[in-house]
Amino acid sequence: MDGSQYGHVRTQTVCFVRIRHKLQHTHYSCIDVPKDVHEYIKNNPSLRVPQLWNDILKMHPEPNFAYKSIYDIWLKQHQEEWKRDDDEVKSAKILLEEFRQKPSGSPYHVEPIPMPEADDGYTAIAFSLPNPIRKWGGKIREVALDSAWNTNKSRFEVYALLGEVLYVYGSGCPLGYLLIQSNEGQEGEKEKYIRKLLEHFRVTWEVRLIETLSDKDITEINSFLAELPVKHQLCFWHCLRAIKVRLAVIARHPAPYNVDEAFREFDWIDKSFVP
Secondary structure (H helix, E strand, C coil), X not given: CCCEEEEEECCCXXXXXXXXXXXXXXXXXXXXXXXXXXXXXXXXCCXXXXXXXXXXXXXCCCCCCCHHHHHHHHHHHHHHHHCCCCCHHHHHHHHHHHHHCCCCCCCCXXXXXXXXXXXXXEEEEEEECHHHHHHXXXXXEEEEEEEECCCCCCCCEEEEEEEEECCCCCCEEEEEEEEEEECCCCHHHHHHHHHHHHHHHHHCCCCCCCEEEECCCHHHHHHHHHHCCCXXXXXXXXXXXXXXXHHCCCCCCCCCCCHHXXXXXXXXXXXXXXX
């Protein structure tokens, strides 16, 4: 404690202590977000937090409140708009059902995809986008499946199914999404959820494909071969990455190489090439 202390002992068991502060306390500054800032955030729901912060700095050039305070207000405001239940999965399902009931021409119209109801350690939600499929589905001959990990604090993975639109310079078109969370589920069990996503497009939308793409995740490859049995290959970027990762490993013996075997499969190979 800042200050000086001294005392006098009267007996062996009683001590009287006097404490005196010599340093002043740190001056208190109010860090509450002003009402006009609250109103500005409320009246501009379409702005992202960095945009809001830049505008607020024009109103309050030297604010006592922090950027995080603005983020918390913005987040709470958006949660009130989209949150339907304290359980995030139940809330998402309610929201998807609301969007399913919107007019077919609405940009928010979606079609929930039923997932397996099994106690296998996985929680999954999936949906398709009917409007892009109706518009471009007849011109899609190639689809790709890709995933992203840890998309939120609940550790959900997101799988996106994208179609390449024919005659539109290779433009990509989102078709559907799968969000899945593993709660100590077995790795092989995930395949049935991905297959359910792909089955929806084969049965409901009757997509006519000539090729499918994915990275080298065996679960994605097996799902494609089971539900959309056409030519499957790794996407070009993942092929290059797999080669670079392999070549970056040192002190590993190469696999046995038979030049005649290789030439029978690829006749453009130079037999004098030494790997």
